[in-house]
Structure formats: C-alpha cells, structure tokens
Amino acid sequence: MRRLFGSVRARATLGATVVVAVALVAAGAAVLLSLRSNLIGQAGTQAERTARSVATELAVGKAYDQLSLDEDDEPVQVVDENGRLVAASKDLQRISGTGIDAVTPRPRPNASASGDDDGDGDDDGDGANHGGDHRGDDDDSTLEPGEIDENTTFASGSATIDGHHADYRFAAVKVDVEGRGELTVHAGAPLSAEQGAVRTAQTALLIGFPLLLGVVAGVTWLVTRRALRPVEGIRGEMSAITASEDLARRVPVPDTHDEIARLARTTNETLAALEASVERQRRFVADASHELRSPVASLRTQLEVALAHPELLDLQGAVEDTVRLQDLAADLLLLARLDAGERPGRARFDLGALVREAAARRTGVTVDAQAVEVAGSRGQLERVLANLLDNARRHARSAVTVSVRRSDGAQGAQAVLTVADDGDGVPEGDRERIFERFVRLDEARSRDVGGAGLGLAIARDVALRHGGTLTVRDAPAGGALFELRLPMAASEGLEPGRS
CATH class of the missing domain: 1.10.287.130 (Signal transduction histidine kinase, dimerisation/phosphotransfer (DHp) domain)
Structure with a gap:
C-alpha cells in the first residue's frame, strides 16, 4: 500500500477522487434537503388549502355535521377556543402533531348554530382565561365574526385513518364564527410523496455516487498516466545516462508547451x-x-x-x-x-599601494597609481597583478606601464587597474581564447621562457569571483592593454602610499 501511494499517479487519483467525493456528498445533501423542503412546502400548501376550505364553510355558518371533512381522506380537526374537539374526519382513529389528540368530536350539549350554550362557566370561558373570545376585546389580533385569520401555523405529525397510518404535514387556520366563537381548523396533507421522492433520490445517489467516483478515478488515472508518460521517458533516459556515463545523450523533449x-x-x-x-x-x-x-x-x-x-x-x-x-x-x-567555489575574503586594502609594491620588485615598470580602496582577498589579487606583470614583461619590447584609478559609472564606483606593454599585442580573434586554461598563442615558444598558460585564466577567475571583470584591448603604444575592474569598497579611498 505504501509503495502504491508513493506514485504521483496514485496520489493524484486518490486526491481527485476524495475531492469529488466530498463535493458529491455536499451536493447530494443539498439536493436532498432542497427536495425535502420543497415537497414539505407543497404538502403544507395542500394542507392549508384544505384547512381554509373548511374554515370558509364555518365562516358562512355551516353546521359541524355538514362540513366537507371526508372528501380527500385526509385528517381534519375543528377545535373551539376552549380546546374542545367539535368536528373531525369520519374515519380518524389516531392523530399527533396538532396538539389535540382527541379524534371523537364532543360538542357542547346545547350548542346550536347561533352559538347559544348551557351557561356552564367551565365551557364558555370569558376570553381572558381562554385567550380567544373576540367579544368586547380591543386587541388588534381579535377576529371579527366571519373572518378567517390570514396567518397559518404549520406542524408535522402523523395520523391513522381507517387503519392506515401515515405521516402528515398539518396546517392550522383560525376562523371566528358568529355564536360559536373562535375555532381552529387543523388539516393534514400526506408526506408519503415527499418521503418516496427522498428515498428514491437517496437510492439514486447511493448507486450513482460510487459509479461516478469510479469513473472519476479511472479517468484521472488514465489522464495522469498520459500526462506523466514524458516524465517516465525523462526518468528512463536519465537512468540510462547514469548507467552508461554518456553525457552526450539528451532526454526526449515532448512536443508541448507545459x-x-x-x-x-x-x-x-x-x-x-x-x-x-x-x-x-x-x-x-x-x-x-x-x-x-x-x-x-x-x-x-x-x-x-x-x-x-x-x-x-x-x-x-x-x-x-x-x-x-x-x-x-x-x-x-x-x-x-x-x-570548488572558494569565496574571497573581505579584507579592505589600497589597490594602488599593492601595485606600487609589486612594481618595485620588477625592472622596467612605470607606475601611475592612485589610492583606491577595494575589498577582497589581498593574496589572490596580488597573484592577479603578478600574472599580468609577468605576462607583460614576456611580451614587451622595452616598457610596461601600470595605472590605477577610480571610475564612476552606471555600475557604481570601480577601481580600474591597467597593465600595458609595447609588444605585438593580441589579435582580436584571440582576445577571449587567451583566458582559457593552458592556452599559449605562440605554441613554438620555448617552455622555459613562457609560462604554462594558466596565469591569465587564474587572473580572470579571481576577477570574476571578486565581482569584477578582466579584458584585453590594444594599448596606446601598440601592444596589449589588460584592464581589471573591481568594485570599490564602501568607504572612500585611502591616502597614496598607505596599505
């Protein structure tokens, strides 16, 4: 298992599958919740329509036994303001969720269409104790006789009708009836369609999700394999290069721009x-x-x-x-x-003084050196100067001239050291080749007289590692002029003669 998921392809497939699975679960849950909410809302609308239909019949004065309570085989209850069940569906056997568990109507003994009663204080209520009598009540929420409340209360519950038990969405609507007081009509609409639709959607999701995840995993595996095929080609070629030690070989470049x-x-x-x-x-x-x-x-x-x-x-x-x-x-x-990448030191010293010291140990060298402070390895730069002077002495006819000055340009303050001779110079086509290692332009020259061809190569390498440059061009006297440029130290140059 660990080896399997060590593969980029396997990890990409697993990652894509997990992401899609999370997205599908979230989307499926949202779909189910939305479907359930929508279907429950439809059931509530149907229940409200039934409740308002019954409330309308009550508002026009229909007697309880003349109400249309059994047309749709749905549970209906009519409750008076004292909480007494006064009318109900014919085959209603059990009900929950409306707050009234009674299924058998119990009208007041002397109740009439005009609303007269027997004067029993326990049944009449004065409105203050039962919270519903509209007579003499100045509350804005009190209904007028024949008025149906615009507000509807919803609840979920269950009911048993003629031996069939089911879940229902109940709607409660209040209506004020002349002589009967404030009545509440509870009507239910079955939730079987909602439950069936949700179960069907769940089944489809449970079957479809694994299939879809399988398709995603398979497609990701194949696409990743195709995408990583060039990588495998590169890996195989690199392995072959390592085994053969043939650095002339190259890896295949795919014809893409990725x-x-x-x-x-x-x-x-x-x-x-x-x-x-x-x-x-x-x-x-x-x-x-x-x-x-x-x-x-x-x-x-x-x-x-x-x-x-x-x-x-x-x-x-x-x-x-x-x-x-x-x-x-x-x-x-x-x-x-x-x-090996050895970094030069950061010692600060006067390049002009270093030039004067080196020239003093040689004959025929003319010096014009200003005091210019640089930072780096004094020993390495001294070696550069010695190599340039020795090279100039070997090729000069009579004179070697050395100068040090400061130059301020676009690249900042620089120390410029030049070594010029009056020899034959360097042909323009060879001005880069002479800085290669073991290169001598005069191959017939005696090795006892010339060097090994390393001096100028060392000089340029040291210059580059000090952040400078070393170039060659024609000297004013007709020979070669080597120019070394180095960044100056942060502070101003020292006084002439000071090291």
Missing part, C-alpha cells in the same frame, strides 16, 4: 553544462599532466646525468625546473580552490 517540456529542456541544458564541465576537467587534467611532464622529465634527466657524471651537474637548470614545478603546483592548487 511544465514537463520546460523540465526536459532544463534537464538537457544541465546535461550540456555538465558535459562541458567534465570535458573541461578532463582537458585540464590532461594539460596539467602534460605541463608537469616536461619539468619533471628535465629534472630527472639532470639528476641521472649528475649521478653518473657529478662534474656535469647543472644546478641552475635543476633549480629552474624545481621553481617551475613549484609555480605550476601553486597555480593548479589555486585553480582547484576557485573551481
């Missing part, structure tokens, strides 16, 4: 990015192995020669190869940290 199609496209974009990342990682490992092979092989050769012929040991060459290995290892370590 969320599943967008999911498939996003999945393919993720696979493409992952494929590119893996390919870049493979190329990086291969290039790193290739770059490490040369100095290691050279150093091994020198050591083997020195082992056989100590007098031929080239200490300078061994030291240079060792330094190259050390620098390359440091570059690889920094790139690995950058690829």
Whole structure:
C-alpha cells in the first residue's frame, strides 16, 4: 500500500477522487434537503388549502355535521377556543402533531348554530382565561365574526385513518364564527410523496455516487498516466545516462508547451553544462599532466646525468625546473580552490599601494597609481597583478606601464587597474581564447621562457569571483592593454602610499 501511494499517479487519483467525493456528498445533501423542503412546502400548501376550505364553510355558518371533512381522506380537526374537539374526519382513529389528540368530536350539549350554550362557566370561558373570545376585546389580533385569520401555523405529525397510518404535514387556520366563537381548523396533507421522492433520490445517489467516483478515478488515472508518460521517458533516459556515463545523450523533449517540456529542456541544458564541465576537467587534467611532464622529465634527466657524471651537474637548470614545478603546483592548487567555489575574503586594502609594491620588485615598470580602496582577498589579487606583470614583461619590447584609478559609472564606483606593454599585442580573434586554461598563442615558444598558460585564466577567475571583470584591448603604444575592474569598497579611498 505504501509503495502504491508513493506514485504521483496514485496520489493524484486518490486526491481527485476524495475531492469529488466530498463535493458529491455536499451536493447530494443539498439536493436532498432542497427536495425535502420543497415537497414539505407543497404538502403544507395542500394542507392549508384544505384547512381554509373548511374554515370558509364555518365562516358562512355551516353546521359541524355538514362540513366537507371526508372528501380527500385526509385528517381534519375543528377545535373551539376552549380546546374542545367539535368536528373531525369520519374515519380518524389516531392523530399527533396538532396538539389535540382527541379524534371523537364532543360538542357542547346545547350548542346550536347561533352559538347559544348551557351557561356552564367551565365551557364558555370569558376570553381572558381562554385567550380567544373576540367579544368586547380591543386587541388588534381579535377576529371579527366571519373572518378567517390570514396567518397559518404549520406542524408535522402523523395520523391513522381507517387503519392506515401515515405521516402528515398539518396546517392550522383560525376562523371566528358568529355564536360559536373562535375555532381552529387543523388539516393534514400526506408526506408519503415527499418521503418516496427522498428515498428514491437517496437510492439514486447511493448507486450513482460510487459509479461516478469510479469513473472519476479511472479517468484521472488514465489522464495522469498520459500526462506523466514524458516524465517516465525523462526518468528512463536519465537512468540510462547514469548507467552508461554518456553525457552526450539528451532526454526526449515532448512536443508541448507545459511544465514537463520546460523540465526536459532544463534537464538537457544541465546535461550540456555538465558535459562541458567534465570535458573541461578532463582537458585540464590532461594539460596539467602534460605541463608537469616536461619539468619533471628535465629534472630527472639532470639528476641521472649528475649521478653518473657529478662534474656535469647543472644546478641552475635543476633549480629552474624545481621553481617551475613549484609555480605550476601553486597555480593548479589555486585553480582547484576557485573551481570548488572558494569565496574571497573581505579584507579592505589600497589597490594602488599593492601595485606600487609589486612594481618595485620588477625592472622596467612605470607606475601611475592612485589610492583606491577595494575589498577582497589581498593574496589572490596580488597573484592577479603578478600574472599580468609577468605576462607583460614576456611580451614587451622595452616598457610596461601600470595605472590605477577610480571610475564612476552606471555600475557604481570601480577601481580600474591597467597593465600595458609595447609588444605585438593580441589579435582580436584571440582576445577571449587567451583566458582559457593552458592556452599559449605562440605554441613554438620555448617552455622555459613562457609560462604554462594558466596565469591569465587564474587572473580572470579571481576577477570574476571578486565581482569584477578582466579584458584585453590594444594599448596606446601598440601592444596589449589588460584592464581589471573591481568594485570599490564602501568607504572612500585611502591616502597614496598607505596599505
């Protein structure tokens, strides 16, 4: 069971079925209540019509034994203002719901059509004790002789007529009769039609609801299956990609414009990015192995020669190869940290002072550096500056110029560092490729003179992680000009010379 409802299709089907079931129960209850209320209202109307018909006969002076009480085989009672049953349906055997349980009329012994009585104080009442005598009563609710009350009182009950017991809706209408006082006519209308209709509706609902729920569940199951079929295709293809480790494969994109199609496209974009990342990682490992092979092989050769012929040991060459290995290892370590998402520090320092310190350790470098404060990793930015200066020195004919200034533009205050040389420059088509790892434009150049092709790649990665940019264009002197832009720290720049 737990496995079954772990399916999206099963949960969607169950949810839709439950929602429809609740809606159907609520609608069914409302229909039954409305039907019952309507039918009870119709029965009440019929009972009121009978009661008013009898009240009309009384109002015109008909005697009790001449009233039309048995035409519809429905229970009728006529009660005087003292609560005495004075007329009733012929075959009425039992009744409840009208407040008068008597079924046998008991008129006053000397009652007449004119309303004379025997003068018995218990039967006459004075109106004050029995709450109904209209004579001499100034109350607005008192009826005039021959007047029928416009108000009708309804109640539900039961009655037995000629051995047949049934439920009825009773209507009570008051009428004032000359000489008889205020009479109340109780007439009933059967509720058998209402009860039959309600039972029929209940039966239909009890049979129809399960069938309808079954249809809803089946349709939801099929529709959900069809809707989730592309998802299953995506899942199957992803499983195959995982098993085969072939990142060149792509998941099928359904010919729709819904969320599943967008999911498939996003999945393919993720696979493409992952494929590119893996390919870049493979190329990086291969290039790193290739770059490490040369100095290691050279150093091994020198050591083997020195082992056989100590007098031929080239200490300078061994030291240079060792330094190259050390620098390359440091570059690889920094790139690995950058690829791992290492965040730069938030130390604040003067970029102009950092440039002056780096230029002082090199010859042939002209500096024009303002005091501009930035925030980030001082060590990483120092490495960027060293890489740019070393790259410029390798390609410059005679001079390298470094400047630091502040720039205020649409992107806010920025620190702008430029490194320019008077060399051959960078062809426009290669100005992005030189920032790729292990890329050297002059492949025939001696590896002892050039670097491993990681310096500019490291410089751009560090710039991006500091929220800046690194670009290259033509220098005024005809060489290459590298421009590093970094966001300035929140406060104003420091005084020149301060770090």
